[in-house]
Amino acid sequence: MAASLHIAGIRKVFGKGDKAVEVLKRIDIDVAPGEFLILVGPSGCGKSTLLNIIAGLEEPSEGELLIAGKNVIGMAPAQRDIAMVFQSYALYPTMTVADNIGFALEMRKVPLEVRRKRIQEVAAMLQIEHLLDRRPAQLSGGQRQRVAMGRALARDPQLFLFDEPLSNLDAKLRVEMRAEIKRLHHVSGITTVYVTHDQIEAMTLGSRIAVMKDGILQQIGTPDEIYRRPVNTYVAGFIGSPTMNFIDGKVEVAGDHGRFVFDGGVLDLPCPEGPRVTLGQRPEHIHLSDDAPWRGEVVLVEPTGADTYVVLKTAVGLITVRAPANTRIEIGAHTGMTVSGRHNNWFDHSTGVRLAHMDAHHEP
Amino acid sequence: MTAKPFSFGRLFVYGLLLFAAFFFLAPLYVMIVTSLKDAEQLRSGNLLSLPAGFNLESWTLAWSSACTGVDCRGLKPYFMNSVFMAVPAVLISTAWGAVNGYVLSMWRFRGSEVLFGFLLFGVFMPFQVVLLPMSQVLGFLGLSSSIAGLILVHCLAGMAGTTLFFRNYYKAIPRELVNAARIDGAGFWRIFWRIVVPMSTPIMMVTLIWQFTNIWNDFLFGVAFSGADSKPVTVGLNNMANTTSSVKSYNVDMAAAIIAGLPTMLVYVLAGQYFVKGLTAGAVKG
Numbered sequence: 001m002a003a004s005l006h007i008a009g010i011r012k013v014f015g016k017g018d019k020a021v022e023v024l025k026r027i028d029i030d031v032a033p034g035e036f037l038i039l040v041g042p043s044g045c046g047k048s049t050l051l052n053i054i055a056g057l058e059e060p061s062e063g064e065l066l067i068a069g070k071n072v073i074g075m076a077p078a079q080r081d082i083a084m085v086f087q088s089y090a091l092y093p094t095m096t097v098a099d100n101i102g103f104a105l106e107m108r109k110v111p112l113e114v115r116r117k118r119i120q121e122v123a124a125m126l127q128i129e130h131l132l133d134r135r136p137a138q139l140s141g142g143q144r145q146r147v148a149m150g151r152a153l154a155r156d157p158q159l160f161l162f163d164e165p166l167s168n169l170d171a172k173l174r175v176e177m178r179a180e181i182k183r184l185h186h187v188s189g190i191t192t193v194y195v196t197h198d199q200i201e202a203m204t205l206g207s208r209i210a211v212m213k214d215g216i217l218q219q220i221g222t223p224d225e226i227y228r229r230p231v232n233t234y235v236a237g238f239i240g241s242p243t244m245n246f247i248d249g250k251v252e253v254a255g256d257h258g259r260f261v262f263d264g265g266v267l268d269l270p271c272p273e274g275p276r277v278t279l280g281q282r283p284e285h286i287h288l289s290d291d292a293p294w295r296g297e298v299v300l301v302e303p304t305g306a307d308t309y310v311v312l313k314t315a316v317g318l319i320t321v322r323a324p325a326n327t328r329i330e331i332g333a334h335t336g337m338t339v340s341g342r343h344n345n346w347f348d349h350s351t352g353v354r355l356a357h358m359d360a361h362h363e364p
Numbered sequence: 365m366t367a368k369p370f371s372f373g374r375l376f377v378y379g380l381l382l383f384a385a386f387f388f389l390a391p392l393y394v395m396i397v398t399s400l401k402d403a404e405q406l407r408s409g410n411l412l413s414l415p416a417g418f419n420l421e422s423w424t425l426a427w428s429s430a431c432t433g434v435d436c437r438g439l440k441p442y443f444m445n446s447v448f449m450a451v452p453a454v455l456i457s458t459a460w461g462a463v464n465g466y467v468l469s470m471w472r473f474r475g476s477e478v479l480f481g482f483l484l485f486g487v488f489m490p491f492q493v494v495l496l497p498m499s500q501v502l503g504f505l506g507l508s509s510s511i512a513g514l515i516l517v518h519c520l521a522g523m524a525g526t527t528l529f530f531r532n533y534y535k536a537i538p539r540e541l542v543n544a545a546r547i548d549g550a551g552f553w554r555i556f557w558r559i560v561v562p563m564s565t566p567i568m569m570v571t572l573i574w575q576f577t578n579i580w581n582d583f584l585f586g587v588a589f590s591g592a593d594s595k596p597v598t599v600g601l602n603n604m605a606n607t608t609s610s611v612k613s614y615n616v617d618m619a620a621a622i623i624a625g626l627p628t629m630l631v632y633v634l635a636g637q638y639f640v641k642g643l644t645a646g647a648v649k650g
Contacts, residue, residue, distance in 0.1 A: 057543050078549035090544035094562035103558075107549035151548075 002033035002191050003068035003081075003158035005054070010063035012049055012215075023049050024060070025215045031193065031208075036185050038206035039195045042238075046215040047195045048163060054193060055161055056080050068158055078107070083152035084161040087168065089144045091136035091151070098123075098132040101150045108155070122150045125184070142173045149184065160185075160192040166201065178204060199239050203227065211235045229345075229359060233352035236280045236345055242309055242320045245286065247279045248349060249316075264315030265294035267339050272346045272355045280345035283309060283322040288329070292336025298329055312337065399423060399619035406614055422613070426620035430613075432604045439620050441593075442600025446580060446627075449511050449596055453518035454575045460519060461526020461571060462564065466556055468527065469534035470542050480531065486524025494521075495588050502589060509591025517589055518579045525578075526571050533567040534560065569638030577628050597624045 012024040023046045031037045039047040052058040054065065056077035065073050072080050083104070091100050098119050099106075105115045123129045126146045136144055145165065152160060162181070166174045182205055185192055196202055202209050203223045210220040211234075219231040230236035236244045249262025251274025258271025260279060271277075288310065296312030296319060303325065310321045310329060314337075321337060329335065346355040398406070399422055400415040428438040467473075468480050498517060499508070507513030537560070545555045586596040595603070601624045605617045632639070 055543075055547060057546065077543075077547045082547060084544065084547050086540040086544060088538055088540050090538065090540035092541065092545070092559050094559070103545075103550075104548035107554065151544075 002189050004033050004066075005029075005031035005037075005159060005191060005193065006064070006066035006069075007031075007050075007054070008064040008066075010050065010053060010060045010065065012046070012053065012058070013061045023215050024053075027063070027212075027215075027217050029210055029217065029220060031191060033191055034189050036192045036194065036205060036207040038202040038209045039193065039212060040197065040199060040202040040209055040238075041212035041218075043197060044214075045212040047197075047212050050212075051084075051161055051163055051193060051195045054159070055082055055084050080159070081155075081157050082159040082161055083155055083157040084163065085148045085152050085165045087164040089136075089148040089165075089168075091144060091147055093136050095135070096132065097128065097134055097136070097139070097147050097150075100136070100147055101132075101154045104151065104155045118154055122154045125153065125187075126150050126180075141169050142177065145169060145173075145177055146180075149181070153184065153188065156188075157190065160188075160190050160194075162192065162194040162196075164196055165194075166196075167198070181205060199241060203239070209239075211238060213238075228343075229354065229356075230280070231354050233278060233280065233347050236347070236354075240282060242283050242322075244280045244282050244345070245319050246347075247281065247316050247319075249277065249279065250275050251277055262316055267294065269339065269341050269344055270358065272358045276349035277355065278347040278349050278352070279339075280347055281339055282343065282345075283320040285339065285343040286319065286321045287338050287340075288321055288323055288327070289336050289338045292338045294337050294339075295334055296337060298331050298333045298335065301329060301331060395618045395622055399426075399615050399622060401615050403613065403615070422615035423619040423623070425613075426604075426616045426623060430604055430616050430620065432600065432607050439597060439600055439604065439623055442595050442597040443623065445511060445590075445594055445600075446597040449514045449518070449594075450576060450579045450627075453515045453522070453579050454572060456515070457519045457522035457526050457575050457579075458568065458571045460523050461528075461530045462561070462568070463556070464523070464527040465530025465532075465534050466560055468531045470537070470539065470555075470560075471552070480527075483524050483527055487528055489524075491521060491584055495584075499589060509589065509594060511590075511594045513589055514585060514594065514596070517585050518582070521585070522575050522578060526575060529567055529571050529574070530564070533564070537563065566638055569635045573631055573635050573639055576631050580628050600624075 007027055007029040010024055010027045011022065014021045014023060027046075027050060029037070039050060041047050049058060053060045054067075056072065056075060056079075060073070063073075064071065067080055067082070092103065095103065101119050101122055102115045105118060110118070119132070120129070123132055126149060128143065128146050128150060131139060131143060131147070136147065139147065148165070165181070166177055169177060178201060181194075185205075194201075194205060203226075206223055208220060208222055209226050211218045211226065213234055219226060219235045221229075226235065226239050230239060230244075233246060237246070247262050249260050251271045252259040252261050254271050254273045256270050258269060260267045260269050260271050260277075262279075267279075269279075294314070296314040298310060299313050299318070300309075300311035302309040302311070306325060308323045308325055308327045310323050310327065312319045312321065312335070319337065323329075344358070346358045347353060348355060394411060397413070397415050398411075400417075400419050401409065402416075402419055402421065405413075405416055426439055427443075428440050429436055430438045464483075468476055498520075502508045502513045502516070505513075505516075507516060541559065542555055545559055550558065580596075581598060582596070583598045583602070586599045590596065590599060601620050604620055
């Protein structure tokens with residue numbers, strides 16, 4: 001059963017008086033039933049605190065929290081009908097896998113027969129039937145991860161909470177489990193809140209992403225919106241890998257056929273009113289061109305197989321360009337770069353806020 | 365490991381170890397051989413000589429009919445007093461410490477660290493300080509000179525130590541485990557019984573051995589708070605050995621001393637393997 005989640009004006013302050021630290025500053029998020037919401041941000045941004053508040057493991061200092069339209073502030077975690085997967089998995093070390101999965105049902109006095117059946121179902125869904133008699137210490141990292149998810153699935157909760165569940169796995173397993181989580185969400189349709197600091201997980205898993213920094217919600221939107229229209233330079237730099245290039249400069253002519261002038265280059269682009277703005281340009285939207293006037297010296301070439309990333313030293317700093325895989329270029333070479341009038345992200349130079357009125361120009 | 369060539373350094377180390385082993389085992393040897401000798405051999409023989417035969421007479425005497433003053437029932441009643449005192453006192457103080465440690469490490473509340481700080485005082489407090497106030501308390505509760513009173517005293521005296529053991533052990537258990545159980549619907553006691561206690565075997569063993577050794581070997585509280593019918597075995601042994609009679613029966617005294625010390629040795633042999641494990645056990649894998 002999918003439930004909605006309504007977070008309104010949530011504040012959290014630790015300590016008091018002069019030593020008070022405000023880790024969450026009025027967070028408002030609405031999650032529709034069945035949605036997969038990602039909370040993403042650097043460590044210390046408050047995303048885990050927010051998750052703990054949703055779970056009921058911590059109480060907010062202020063604010064409203066509704067699960068399926070019901071106010072849950074002050075309600076014990078067990079009564080909120082949620083399930084949570086922890087970073088360390090938090091499997092009960094002295095119980096077998098089957099007992100781990102069935103523990104929540106046992107606490108809710110579900111009869112043994114029903115419980116057994118449900119454990120079997122969940123184990124089949126996660127392909128861990130052969131592990132049911134083992135203890136957590138006898139499992140590999142990926143298997144523990146599956147058991148932790150099985151424990152969450154067993155109860156068929158209203159809300160799934162994930163707290164950086166993949167960060168203890170190696171790279172290959174992480175990709176595998178990421179797909180598994182996506183599949184399970186698709187099958188179960190349960191509303192999910194997923195905390196991560198990994199922007200690739202955020203992009204691939206989420207139906208919406210909430211980017212947080214210093215206890216403030218920076219932007220919330222679909223992965224596409226966040227990627228293509230970041231509301232400020234922080235979000236723009238945080239989402240996307242390699243990160244977006246930022247070029248500080250001056251607008252000499254504003255309008256559809258404007259001129260953007262910066263240290264070492266001039267670009268003819270649709271420009272906002274200036275004079276001082278920052279242009280954000282993703283690596284895939286800058287192109288290498290031998291005879292272009294904006295020049296740079298190649299300092300790093302990173303072939304990834306599908307693409308080759310070329311890092312160039314220019315007068316405005318390092319610029320990363322995504323080039324085709326077959327690009328042959330040597331470190332130390334000098335080359336030019338071109339930028340088209342599409343896919344430009346304009347930000348206010350001093351505040352870093354997106355100049356949204358320019359968005360009409362860079363539709364694909 | 366490859367065999368090391370002979371060196372004087374190693375010879376010295378082994379020599380020192382052998383000497384230490386001899387030093388500690390010699391009294392035990394003397395106690396055992398003396399307890400197996402009869403009065404005749406004691407008078408004529410050497411302290412270290414082997415007994416003439418395997419004679420358990422002095423053990424029987426020590427256990428059931430040696431005299432303390434005019435009371436000739438041997439060590440048995442005192443021994444049983446010690447059992448009736450030590451078993452409940454050990455179990456209660458260990459359980460008490462486990463619950464305290466559980467609260468202080470996983471259900472921290474305002475002031476719990478301060479409380480723990482005060483508890484630490486209890487670990488280092490010399491017990492002579494509490495003798496008088498404690499006897500007043502026991503009198504007030506009507507438990508003076510009784511085994512129940514001794515149990516209470518040992519529980520109180522041991523609680524600080526057992527709390528410290530359990531608190532430090534539980535501190536290493538990840539908090540996420542408790543949070544997971546809370547979300548799963550388990551309450552304070554369910555989490556304790558179903559999740560925390562099953563993880564506690566090593567520290568449980570350490571505490572049981574520690575408490576049993578302390579309580580069984582205690583003399584101070586036994587002397588101060590027991591009555592005529594509730595003297596523990598340590599006090600009984602002391603009184604028996606100090607009873608003046610025409611001839612000192614060292615063989616009986618030695619047998620009695622071994623009997624008095626046997627339970628702690630037995631506990632250590634049975635549970636000792638957990639002792640080292642428990643003291644070194646740190647983080648819990650899971």
